[in-house]
Amino acid sequence: MAGLFKVAADAEDDGGLLSDRIRNALTDEIASGTLVAGSALEEQQLADRFGASRTPVREALRQLAISGLVEVRGRRGLVVARMTPERIMDMFETSAEVEAMCVRLATYRMTPLERSRLIELHEGSLTMVEASNVDAYDTFNREFHECIYRATHNSFLAEQAQDVRSRLSAFRRTQLRQGDRIRRSRDEHEAIMQAIAEGDGDTASRRMRAHMLNAAAALGRYIDDRFGKDGSRSISDGSLSDQ
Amino acid sequence: MAGLFKVAADAEDDGGLLSDRIRNALTDEIASGTLVAGSALEEQQLADRFGASRTPVREALRQLAISGLVEVRGRRGLVVARMTPERIMDMFETSAEVEAMCVRLATYRMTPLERSRLIELHEGSLTMVEASNVDAYDTFNREFHECIYRATHNSFLAEQAQDVRSRLSAFRRTQLRQGDRIRRSRDEHEAIMQAIAEGDGDTASRRMRAHMLNAAAALGRYIDDRFGKDGSRSISDGSLSDQ
DNA sequence: TATAGGTTTTGTGTATACGCTAATTGACTT
C-alpha cells in the first residue's frame, strides 16, 4: 500500500473519475517507492489490481508518462521512471530557477493590491512559525508562491511554475519538519520581501533561488537515505551565497 | 484543410501511431486557426473525420489538453483553447526567460567539448545567412538551442525548455522570413557566444533574453494580423536593452 | 404564458473484443 504519502488527492478519493483516481494512486505509489523504479507496468495487470478495465489505466499511464513518472519504451510497455538523486536534484534546481524567474518579473509588475496581499500573507506566517504549526505554514507557503506566480501577470509562466511545483510536492512534503527549517524559511521570505519592496527584481530573484535551494538542501539527507548516497553535487555554480 | 502549416510532423505522416498522427493534425489545425478558438470538439465527430475510432482520438485530445491547446470542461466535452495575443506573448516571454535561464547555467557548466561544439555550430551558420537559406538556418537554430539545453547538465530543465520551445514551434515558423531577421539573429548569437566565452553567465542570460524577445517582436505584426491588434504590451520591464 | 418536472437526446466514461507487432522460445541446420 501507499500509506507513506497521503497526498492532497485524497480529498476526493472516491468522487472523481476512475482514471484520475488510478493516476493519483500510481503517483503516490511511485513517489513513495512502493513501485520500484525500472519495474514494468502492464496495463492488464494494473487493471486487475484496481478492479477496472484497461481503458482508464491507459489514460492514467499516458498522463504519468507526460509527467515523467513513467518511461515509454517503444511498443513494449512502460516502466517506472528511475527517480535518481540526480533527477530529483535537477527538478529542485529547475524549480528554484523558475521561482527566481517569477519573483523577478513579479517585482516589476506587481500591483499595489498584490503587494499588500503578499505582505499580509507573509506577516500572517509569523504566528505559524512561533507555534511550529507545520501544516499551516505549508498551506501558507503554497499560497505565498502562487501569489508570486500570479503577480508575474503571465498566466502561461504561472501555469508552468505551478506544474513544476506540483511535481515536486511528493518530495517536498517532509522538508519543513527538518530542524529549524521553518524559521529559516520565513527569514528567507523576509529577505525576499524586502527586495520586492525596494523594487530590486534581480536581488529578489537571487534570494529566491537561494531560498529554494536551501529548501532542497534540507531534503538532501532524506533523499539520500531513500534513494542512495550520491545526492551531493554542486547544484548552483552561480551566486548562491546571498543576504 | 490545414494547408498553411506543414509542420515537422509531416516527416512521418503515415508511419507513426494513429493517435500521434491525429494529435499532430489537430495541433496544426488549432495553430493555423482552421479550428477556431472556443469551438467544441466532439470525439465521435473527430473520429469520423479522421476515419478512426474514438479511442485514438481520445488519447490525442488528452495530450492536447495537457499541452494547453484544448480546454477540458468537466463532463461536457472539450473546446479549442483561446489563443489570445496575450497568451501567445506570454508563451514567448516564458520561452525567453527559460532560454535565458538555460544559457546562464550552461555558461557555468559547459564542458570544453560542448563549448567547441557550440562554436562549430555557430560558425557554420554564417554561410546560411549569406545564402539566406532559411530552412538550413532554422535547423541550425534548433540545434543551437538544444545544445545549450544539454550544456546545463540538468536533464529535467532541458526537457522543460524543449517542451516550451516545441509548443511555440507552430508560431515561430514564419519568424525568420521577416526582413533581415536572419542576419540580426546571428549577430545576437554572436554576442551571446562572446559572453559564454568570457564565462559571464549573467550577461549571456540577458543577451539571450533580448534575443528571444527580438524574435518574438519579429512575429508581432504577424500575430497581430492573425489574432487581433492588441499584441503590443511591454513584455519585459527588466533590462531589455543590451549589447 | 410561464414554469416545473419529467423525458429524450447527446456525448463522455468505461468495458470488452480483436488485430498486429515484436519478443521469446524452440527446433533445425551448419
Added chain:
DNA sequence: AAGTCAATTAGCGTATACACAAAACCTATA
C-alpha cells in the same frame, strides 16, 4: 555446439459496445 529462422505468445494499439450523467426539450399544470 552454436547460430538462425520460424512458430508461438504476450501485450500494446485500435475498434466497438454499453453505462451513465448532464443538458436540452417537451409537456403539463398553475
